[in-house]
Amino acid sequence: MPEEIRVAINGESDIVTARQKGRDLALALGFGGVDLTLLSTAISEVARNIVKYAGRGEILLWADAKDQAQGIVVQARDQGPGIADLELAMRDGYSTGNGLGLGLPGARRLMDEFDIQSSSANGTVVTLKKWARTF
Numbered sequence: 001m002p003e004e005i006r007v008a009i010n011g012e013s014d015i016v017t018a019r020q021k022g023r024d025l026a027l028a029l030g031f032g033g034v035d036l037t038l039l040s041t042a043i044s045e046v047a048r049n050i051v052k053y054a055g056r057g058e059i060l061l062w063a064d065a066k067d068q069a070q071g072i073v074v075q076a077r078d079q080g081p082g083i084a085d086l087e088l089a090m091r092d093g094y095s096t097g098n099g100l101g102l103g104l105p106g107a108r109r110l111m112d113e114f115d116i117q118s119s120s121a122n123g124t125v126v127t128l129k130k131w132a133r134t135f
């Protein structure tokens with residue numbers, strides 16, 4: 001298994017690729033059942049935001065481990081316009097693009113850890129992590 005998987009996001013079809021690669025890595029790490037679906041949904045949301053708001057970017061996927069637990073990290077990066085007010089962007093229902101405004105807050109709820117960094121100078125980096133269940 002490679003250290004890090006990188007999926008370039010330039011359009012709609014790349015969202016499908018990122019979701020599939022994420023699912024493959026998660027399966028290899030021992031994820032199963034509903035967690036695979038939750039992970040796929042979170043990847044779709046951050047990848048779709050790249051297409052919609054930045055035009056292009058990338059999704060990086062890698063494995064993490066803590067004690068006995070296996071984890072998967074999803075990082076969505078772009079060099080787009082950035083998000084002016086992160087607190088607002090993380091609220092349910094806030095959208096500048098006629099969306100439902102549920103993508104970012106939803107992705108946070110679906111995963112175990114969530115971090116977002118954004119500026120007009122450097123674009124946006126969203127980092128998501130999920131731990132596999134050990135039972």
Ligand SMILES: Nc1ncnc2c1ncn2[C@@H]1O[C@H](COP(=O)(O)OP(=O)(O)OP(=O)(O)O)[C@@H](O)[C@H]1O
Nearest residue numbers: 049053082089095096097099100101102103104124
């Ligand atoms: N990568 C990004 N670059 C710039 N702005 C972003 C990015 N991702 C999100 N945003 C901003 O944050 C807002 C909230 O994002 P979120 O994904 O929660 O909702 P949405 O994309 O508007 O709607 P939905 O995801 O429900 O279709 C967006 O409307 C947009 O203003």
Ligand SMILES: [Mg+2]
Nearest residue numbers: 049099103104
């Ligand atoms: Mg969205």
